[in-house]
Amino acid sequence: MRLLRRIGSRLATTALVLVGAVALVFALTLVIPGNPAQALLGPRATPEAVQAFSHAMGLDRPVAERFALFLWNVLRGDLGNDVVSGRPIVTMVAEVLPYTVSLTLSAIGLAILFGVPLGCYAATHPGSLIDRVAAAVSIGFIAIPNFVVAILLLMIFSVWLDWFPVLGVSRSGTLGDQLARLALPALSLALGWIGYIARLLRASLLDVLGEAHIRTLRAYGVAERVIVYKYALKPAAIPTVAVLGLGVGRLLGGAIFAEIVFARPGIGTLVYDAIASRNYPVVQACVLVVVGLFTLTNLLVDLSYAWLDPRIAKAEER
Amino acid sequence: MTRPTQDADPLIAIRDLSVSFATSAGPAEVLRNVTLDLGRGRIVGLVGESGSGKSTLASAITRLLPANLSRLDGGILYEGRDLLAEPEAAVAALRGSRFAMIFQDPMGALNPVFRVGTQLVDLQRAKAPKASRRDRMARAVAMLTRVGIPDAARRIRDYPHQFSGGMRQRIMIAAALLCEPDLLIADEPTTALDPTIEGQIVALIDELRHGFQGTILLISHSLGLVSHLCDDVAVLYAGALVERGPAAAVLGAPRHPYTRALLACEIGADVVRRATLATIPGDAPDPTRLPPGCVFAPRCSQAIDSCRDAVPELRPVDGDGGHAAACLLV
Numbered sequence: 001m002r003l004l005r006r007i008g009s010r011l012a013t014t015a016l017v018l019v020g021a022v023a024l025v026f027a028l029t030l031v032i033p034g035n036p037a038q039a040l041l042g043p044r045a046t047p048e049a050v051q052a053f054s055h056a057m058g059l060d061r062p063v064a065e066r067f068a069l070f071l072w073n074v075l076r077g078d079l080g081n082d083v084v085s086g087r088p089i090v091t092m093v094a095e096v097l098p099y100t101v102s103l104t105l106s107a108i109g110l111a112i113l114f115g116v117p118l119g120c121y122a123a124t125h126p127g128s129l130i131d132r133v134a135a136a137v138s139i140g141f142i143a144i145p146n147f148v149v150a151i152l153l154l155m156i157f158s159v160w161l162d163w164f165p166v167l168g169v170s171r172s173g174t175l176g177d178q179l180a181r182l183a184l185p186a187l188s189l190a191l192g193w194i195g196y197i198a199r200l201l202r203a204s205l206l207d208v209l210g211e212a213h214i215r216t217l218r219a220y221g222v223a224e225r226v227i228v229y230k231y232a233l234k235p236a237a238i239p240t241v242a243v244l245g246l247g248v249g250r251l252l253g254g255a256i257f258a259e260i261v262f263a264r265p266g267i268g269t270l271v272y273d274a275i276a277s278r279n280y281p282v283v284q285a286c287v288l289v290v291v292g293l294f295t296l297t298n299l300l301v302d303l304s305y306a307w308l309d310p311r312i313a314k315a316e317e318r
Numbered sequence: 319m320t321r322p323t324q325d326a327d328p329l330i331a332i333r334d335l336s337v338s339f340a341t342s343a344g345p346a347e348v349l350r351n352v353t354l355d356l357g358r359g360r361i362v363g364l365v366g367e368s369g370s371g372k373s374t375l376a377s378a379i380t381r382l383l384p385a386n387l388s389r390l391d392g393g394i395l396y397e398g399r400d401l402l403a404e405p406e407a408a409v410a411a412l413r414g415s416r417f418a419m420i421f422q423d424p425m426g427a428l429n430p431v432f433r434v435g436t437q438l439v440d441l442q443r444a445k446a447p448k449a450s451r452r453d454r455m456a457r458a459v460a461m462l463t464r465v466g467i468p469d470a471a472r473r474i475r476d477y478p479h480q481f482s483g484g485m486r487q488r489i490m491i492a493a494a495l496l497c498e499p500d501l502l503i504a505d506e507p508t509t510a511l512d513p514t515i516e517g518q519i520v521a522l523i524d525e526l527r528h529g530f531q532g533t534i535l536l537i538s539h540s541l542g543l544v545s546h547l548c549d550d551v552a553v554l555y556a557g558a559l560v561e562r563g564p565a566a567a568v569l570g571a572p573r574h575p576y577t578r579a580l581l582a583c584e585i586g587a588d589v590v591r592r593a594t595l596a597t598i599p600g601d602a603p604d605p606t607r608l609p610p611g612c613v614f615a616p617r618c619s620q621a622i623d624s625c626r627d628a629v630p631e632l633r634p635v636d637g638d639g640g641h642a643a644a645c646l647l648v
Binding site: 211 | 432
């Protein structure tokens, strides 16, 4: 019951954020200099063609009416049609979304899979060789932009070593083939995050390991493994989870570069092509989808706090 | 219930224990040549000011000393073994199965993000490694009821922040008793509590000790608490054991000037109307720069020149009654 009320109040906040996002995305059409129809059709379009296109797109109607219509369409799940091919944008997004989502989730998965044990090891062996090497390498990977890492990985593992397929996704291939094509893009996104999570977790674990309740466990002979991975990790995870929630936004941004470098279909490639062809309804739709994913992730992160720290849930009830 | 008097075969025999820590000001001698027996089934009070080395002595027994330890000499004998010479893993195996601890701060001693029941189940791991989670949970509920937590079967699913400080200290006492330890170390168990709650916890310890077979080491700076609960008393000053013996003898007829001064400082009902409270002049010495000879000599009103020449040995003051003091004047 309490959980349902929390989810309800968070969903209301999320809905407000999404309406705000829809308004901003709608404003895109207003800030494009001049007539969007003109911009879209290019300099050689006849005035008649521009007029006809404006009418077809509803651009000749008052702004408020256009916004209401846009909002209503979004609510109905209608993101409009591609101005070039005329296909429904929802279908186009739905086709490529799984690629982006699987890429982002794989990257987060890799970051957690390697970052968490590395952070735990570094916190329990501060000053050790692995701790110091991990610190240096982490900072390196945090500092290097994603797309540089992506290109380097592509050079080393696909071109020189020939361990992984170079480009693309395997739309009809086996699961193994699909995973092989996912590995390098996901790794290129994850590398910075592995180090980031490890450093962050190391710092908060070191704090928690100095607390009195850890001393209690030690005085009662509880195994170090249980102390670190159960009793210290849970309270130490909160800052990391918060950063990961915000990081999804950066990961989605990074996914655009990874998709372009590795020539994968996805929201990133879709929005890149749409910008290049001034296909603004597609750009709007993609931005909306990304904002939606980001908001949804942060909803989950918010809800996870209550599980990670019951005192937070209690404080919110007051 | 009568308890055996001074024991020829103590549970723990601390011999010439010296502990130093590395600090930026040089090595801090926190304990120096401490020799003390903890008799079987007895409650031993360890008193002294803050920084006198009380907690360090407890940590030395369980070998949970901080990382800046620079010197650990002497011996701590338990069941024919020297705990200081044993490998770390061997001593770790005793924690939670033979030794249990209750800490000063019940607010911090429990993990804030796990249910009390989960923690009590895991704290029994060393004692009952083969017992099922359900068994350990059932034992925890029974023990919480015994230490006075109402509706324990339901409250065991609560988190620590849902309990008051006094209730949390009851939980810690339950955790310690669940281990059925040979040695229970209670490090200032009532210091962080309100006076009314303190009284309740003291009454609880008083009540529980009759069913408890093991030895209790009660660390406190409250002489009232120690005289109320303890069979034996040991007085520490600046890392040196200055007086020890049966509680009635040490607190009733103190021989060391420091013990006398401590007793004079105690705020009792009879001193309320006195114009000024008794204090000991001066400060406890800096453990990185201890004075030569008797460490208490610089603050001692009765000190003579030879007090500053050599560290006085602990000498019996009443034949073989176990009462001893480290002072040239006795």
